[in-house]
Amino acid sequence: MHPIVGCMEKDSRLVVxxxxxxxxxxxxxxLCRITxxxxxxxxxxxxxxxxxxxxxxxxxxxxxxxxxxxCAADFCKMNFLLGELYVQAVEALCNxxxxxxxxxDLIGSHGQTFWHIPLPETYLGHSFRSTFQLGExxxxxxxxxxxxxxxFRVRDVAADGLGxxxxxxxxxxxxxxxxxxxALQNIGGIGNITCLLPACRLEDVFAFDTGPGNMxxxxxxxxxxxxxxxxxxxxxxxxxxxxxxxxxxxxxxxRIKRSSNFEWDCxxxxxxxxxxxxxxxxxxxxxxxxxxxxxxxxxxxxxxxTIACTEEMQTMVYTELSGVSALHSVTESDEVARLLQLDSxxxxxxxxxxxxxxxxxxxxxxxxxxxxxxxESADRLITEAMSADKNxxxxxxxxxxxxxxxxxx
Numbered sequence: 589m590h591p592i593v594g595c596m597e598k599d600s601r602l603v604v605x606x607x608x609x610x611x612x613x614x615x616x617x618x619l620c621r622i623t624x625x626x627x628x629x630x631x632x633x634x635x636x637x638x639x640x641x642x643x644x645x646x647x648x649x650x651x652x653x654x655x656x657x658x659c660a661a662d663f664c665k666m667n668f669l670l671g672e673l674y675v676q677a678v679e680a681l682c683n684x685x686x687x688x689x690x691x692x693d694l695i696g697s698h699g700q701t702f703w704h705i706p707l708p709e710t711y712l713g714h715s716f717r718s719t720f721q722l723g724e725x726x727x728x729x730x731x732x733x734x735x736x737x738x739x740f741r742v743r744d745v746a747a748d749g750l751g752x753x754x755x756x757x758x759x760x761x762x763x764x765x766x767x768x769x770x771a772l773q774n775i776g777g778i779g780n781i782t783c784l785l786p787a788c789r790l791e792d793v794f795a796f797d798t799g800p801g802n803m804x805x806x807x808x809x810x811x812x813x814x815x816x817x818x819x820x821x822x823x824x825x826x827x828x829x830x831x832x833x834x835x836x837x838x839x840x841x842x843r844i845k846r847s848s849n850f851e852w853d854c855x856x857x858x859x860x861x862x863x864x865x866x867x868x869x870x871x872x873x874x875x876x877x878x879x880x881x882x883x884x885x886x887x888x889x890x891x892x893x894t895i896a897c898t899e900e901m902q903t904m905v906y907t908e909l910s911g912v913s914a915l916h917s918v919t920e921s922d923e924v925a926r927l928l929q930l931d932s933x934x935x936x937x938x939x940x941x942x943x944x945x946x947x948x949x950x951x952x953x954x955x956x957x958x959x960x961x962x963x964e965s966a967d968r969l970i971t972e973a974m975s976a977d978k979n980x981x982x983x984x985x986x987x988x989x990x991x992x993x994x995x996x997x
Contacts, residue, residue: 699738706750
């Protein structure tokens with residue numbers, strides 16, 4: 589019996605998946621337990637490791653993939669070098685999970701893409717699609733003594749496919765729902781999306797590439813760091829921009845910068861007669877709650893109190909989330925005043941003196957018929973007014989008239 593046949597007949601299999609993407613930053617290795625067969629299969633991830641390429645190896649991969657100055661000998665050596673790096677990734681995965689190499693039933697290796705031609709091109713009188721990956725699967729098979737499946741992309745192109753995306757089948761197994769439509773966006777070197785309709789069958793799944801993904805982000809981050817780092821671990825993309833940075837951020841669109849040339853301060857907003865003629869302020873609110881289904885109600889309550897009622901956590905609401913604390917002791921503290929001073933320069937003292945008043949006078953935003961339509965229309969009209977070279981005050985009056993007509997019609 590062929591080893592691959594014996595593997596597939598087992599009810600439960602330990603399978604390693606290997607991927608080194610277009611960004612050429614390293615090897616992802618995952619160990620999964622797959623039970624069942626066909627579309628009834630269940631997948632459980634047992635471990636994951638990322639083995640980064642050295643800078644020298646990454647540069648060589650990108651050089652060969654550029655198609656400018658390479659010879660057959662370079663590709664020959666790179667093919668086996670990647671095979672050895674894949675072996676190291678599997679060994680690291682075994683060390684992490686405690687699984688012995690002989691327990692692995694199957695290894696799936698995508699390989700490193702060096703050239704991809706998804707649409708037919710004419711070459712020497714013949715028209716065909718083609719794709720080219722390296723990372724010798726025989727090195728893995730020899731080292732671990734188990735079946736190795738590779739050249740996924742090559743086989744898809746040979747079957748008249750585009751060679752990408754290759755993940756829809758696994759996403760169908762893991763994420764499909766009987767009641768919800770699921771869309772999964774993968775931002776790899778090249779991004780792709782998979783769409784799973786409610787209660788879909790395998791033939792209902794559709795997927796397609798969405799264009800360059802983290803290849804562009806990696807290139808930008810490499811440029812920003814002067815080549816010291818090749819990708820962002822989330823520290824830059826998710827870091828809030830201080831207002832002082834926003835004001836001086838040169839690449840920002842002109843029409844937005846134009847509209848931000850004002851004194852930055854906290855002020856109490858006029859309410860009109862609808863709420864008694866006084867002032868009121870509109871604040872976005874983070875609501876916390878405890879599910880009635882929780883098995884840890886006491887711990888949940890302690891966590892909620894820790895977040896909402898301790899000065900340390902409420903200070904982090906301002907410093908990390910750019911929010912306003914519900915505690916006077918925090919909003920009036922020297923530390924928050926210092927941080928606001930950094931953001932808003934000489935207007936900080938006026939802002940902080942107004943903040944307690946805002947908190948005291950804040951009311952729930954009034955709701956009325958067609959509220960959401962009115963808000964959407966107002967946002968759109970104000971945005972258009974801010975980008976137009978006309979009298980802004982006059983345009984606001986016109987917007988008010990349009991909304992009055994819309995709400996009373």
